[in-house]
Amino acid sequence: MAFTVWVLAGTRNLFGVVVLSGIYSFLMATVMVALDAVDVAMTEAAVGAGVSTVLMLGALHLCKSEEAKPAHRPWLPLALSAATAVLLIYGALGLPDFADPQAPIHQHVSPRYLQNEIDVPNVVTAVLASFRGYDTLGETTVVFTAGAGIIALLRRRKIKRGGNEE
Amino acid sequence: MKNDLVLRVIGKLLIPFILLFALYVQFHGDFGPGGGFQAGTIFAAGIVFYALIFGLENARKVIPDRLVEAMLAAGVLLYAGVGVAGLLLGGNYLDYFALDADPIHGQHRGIFWVEAGVAVTVCGVMLKIFYMFASRGEDGRGEA
Amino acid sequence: MSELVEHFSYIVTVFLMVAGLYVVMARGNLIKKLVGLSVFQTSVYLLYIAPGKLLGGTAPILASQYSVYSNPLPHVLILTAIVVGVATLALGLALTVRIREAYGTIEEDEIIALDHRVEDARSDER
Numbered sequence: 001m002a003f004t005v006w007v008l009a010g011t012r013n014l015f016g017v018v019v020l021s022g023i024y025s026f027l028m029a030t031v032m033v034a035l036d037a038v039d040v041a042m043t044e045a046a047v048g049a050g051v052s053t054v055l056m057l058g059a060l061h062l063c064k065s066e067e068a069k070p071a072h073r074p075w076l077p078l079a080l081s082a083a084t085a086v087l088l089i090y091g092a093l094g095l096p097d098f099a100d101p102q103a104p105i106h107q108h109v110s111p112r113y114l115q116n117e118i119d120v121p122n123v124v125t126a127v128l129a130s131f132r133g134y135d136t137l138g139e140t141t142v143v144f145t146a147g148a149g150i151i152a153l154l155r156r157r158k159i160k161r162g163g164n165e166e
Numbered sequence: 167m168k169n170d171l172v173l174r175v176i177g178k179l180l181i182p183f184i185l186l187f188a189l190y191v192q193f194h195g196d197f198g199p200g201g202g203f204q205a206g207t208i209f210a211a212g213i214v215f216y217a218l219i220f221g222l223e224n225a226r227k228v229i230p231d232r233l234v235e236a237m238l239a240a241g242v243l244l245y246a247g248v249g250v251a252g253l254l255l256g257g258n259y260l261d262y263f264a265l266d267a268d269p270i271h272g273q274h275r276g277i278f279w280v281e282a283g284v285a286v287t288v289c290g291v292m293l294k295i296f297y298m299f300a301s302r303g304e305d306g307r308g309e310a
Numbered sequence: 311m312s313e314l315v316e317h318f319s320y321i322v323t324v325f326l327m328v329a330g331l332y333v334v335m336a337r338g339n340l341i342k343k344l345v346g347l348s349v350f351q352t353s354v355y356l357l358y359i360a361p362g363k364l365l366g367g368t369a370p371i372l373a374s375q376y377s378v379y380s381n382p383l384p385h386v387l388i389l390t391a392i393v394v395g396v397a398t399l400a401l402g403l404a405l406t407v408r409i410r411e412a413y414g415t416i417e418e419d420e421i422i423a424l425d426h427r428v429e430d431a432r433s434d435e436r
Contacts, residue, residue, distance in 0.1 A: 002322065003327045005349055005390050014341055020343050028352050029232035038199040040367045040388050044189075044355070046207040047396045052293050052348065054214055055396075059403040060341065063410045069395070077336035085328040092320035094359045096361060107427040119270050120277065123370040123382040124389070125201045129277040132386060133260045136280070137245055139390045140287050144242045146397030147291035152237075153404045154298045198371065203393050288393065295400050302407065 001027045018056045025049035039124045177219040184212035192285050196274070202281040206288030214296050222300050233292050241287025248279045319360040326353035338418035340406045344399060351395045358384040 001024060008020040025048035032041035112125055120126040128136050192205030217225035249260040255262030262276030330353060333346025362381035370382035410416050413424055 002329075005326055008345065008349070009329060009333050009337075014339070015326050017342055017345055021348065024349065025352065028356065031356065032359060035359050035363045036367060036369045037362070037388070038371075039201065039204075040355070040359060040385050040392070042199050042204045043207070043389055043392050044352075046204055046211065046382050047392055048348075048352065050211050051207055052396055052399060054211075055295060055299065055400055055403055056341070058296065059407055062299065062302055062407045063341065063416055073380055077332055080335065081328045081332040084331065085324055088324040089321055090329070092324060093317055095317065095320060101375070110383050113382060114372070114379055120196045120273065121372045122196055122198060122200075123372060123379070124199075124359075124385045125195045125277065125281070127382055127386045128201065128389060129280045130262060130273055133249075133262075133280065135386075136284065136391060137249070139259070139393060140242050140245055140284050142394055143291050144238055144287055146401055147238050147294050148399050150295055150298060150404045153408055154302060199369070201389075203389060291397070295404075298404075298406075 001031070003063070014060055018053060018060060018096075022049050022053040025052065039122075173219050177215065181212055181216050184215065187211060188212060192281065195281055196277065202284030203288055205281075206290075207292060209285070210225040210289045210292035210296070213293055217296070221246070222297075226297070229293065231297065234290050234297065237286050237290030238294060241283045241285070241290065244283030244286065245280055248276055248283070254274070312407070323353050323357045323360065326350075326356065326434070340409065340416040340418065341403075343418075344402045344406065348395065348399055351391070354390045355391060358388050 004020055004024045004027065008017055008024065011017050011020065025044060029041045029045040029049065032038075032044060113123055113131060120130070188205045188209035191200035191208060192202065194200035195205070213225060213229060216228070248265075252261040252264050253259050255264045260276075261271040262273045264272060265275050266272035327350055328352030330346045330348075333349065334343050337343060337346065352356045362384040364378055364380050367378040367380040368376045370385065372379070406416055409421065413421050415421060416425075
């Protein structure tokens with residue numbers, strides 16, 4: 001995945017960039033299956049590699065351009081990125097080890113969720129729809145708002161043939 | 167693309183299975199991986215596939231614009247409606263225990279309708295975005 | 311050194327995150343910036359899910375033959391985050407399409423230059 005992102009940063013042909021981001025999403029979905037996150041992997045594959053790629057191709061078709069050659073050498077962003085990386089890794093070393101059963105994440109609420117109070121085997125769906133139903137209501141509203149926003153941005157009024165509203 | 171024989175045949179074979187798989191993922195979200203979001207996206211992907219092969223006009227005839235816009239709002243309303251039903255039947259907002267005489271059964275019912283609402287909204291949004299992007303390129307005939 | 315090996319997942323996540331950040335900062339093309347942003351978001355998903363895994367555990371679907379499950383709580387949060395992420399990406403792409411129609415270009419430098427030209431023309435009129 002790191003190699004994919006590396007090539008993505010350097011590619012200037014936008015179609016190649018979109019295809020590479022699709023590959024990256026599929027690789028991420030595979031990694032998530034390896035990490036036992038099957039619901040998330042299915043969603044990431046369907047949404048990230050499917051819908052995202054279609055939308056970007058649609059936008060690319062409407063924009064029709066290729067990335068221009070960068071005007072100045074990117075030393076400052078590179079330095080900033082490297083500094084951020086060093087700081088983040090330094091901070092991450094204090095986090096629990098990989099797959100540590102004593103980590104705080106496993107201690108508080110999760111044992112209760114896993115106790116099958118409501119007889120729904122898929123714990124992720126149970127948490128999403130029942131234990132934390134408010135969050136899902138808010139998220140559905142966010143998706144609806146995004147759809148409404150896109151309608152507002154891209155609507156054309158049919159004033160006359162060939163006319164579009166600014 | 168509709169003149170290409172291979173694509174048409176494969177499309178006719180695959181699209182019913184894609185739509186059926188979306189329904190399967192939706193209703194088996196309780197027992198296996200799946201749920202509303204995945205199902206809505208897979209359904210929208212099936213319709214997008216149809217639109218790519220057979221043309222946007224045919225896709226518009228199958229799922230008209232009004233239906234897509236109605237689906238957007240209907241999903242959120244369905245979700246909120248389940249919450250209000252919980253209120254009316256004596257519990258808290260979005261309380262599934264109150265939805266049936268047997269609380270566990272009430273949970274199943276609540277989760278079923280809530281996931282259906284989510285899938286409808288997600289499918290509507292994905293389809294609407296695709297329709298808007300795809301029809302924007304046609305000059306003058308671009309429609310909301 | 312063994313600490314680095316134990317925190318390997320975090321190192322990979324940080325690399326992906328910083329690569330996405332670099333693409334957002336250093337590239338002027340708007341669509342490429344959006345792709346970099348989505349790379350950044352995906353690396354954050356990895357950041358949340360990796361600590362939830364238990365070695366020897368299985369996916370969090372209750373069945374009678376398993377007793378150890380990976381933690382389902384991050385899965386729920388990330389599910390929401392993925393859908394919200396694609397909603398944001400769609401809005402960003404719609405904005406890019408409108409910018410392209412208004413300015414004729416999607417390169418950041420050219421857009422700023424066009425804006426300066428309009429502003430100079432306007433201040434000359436006053």
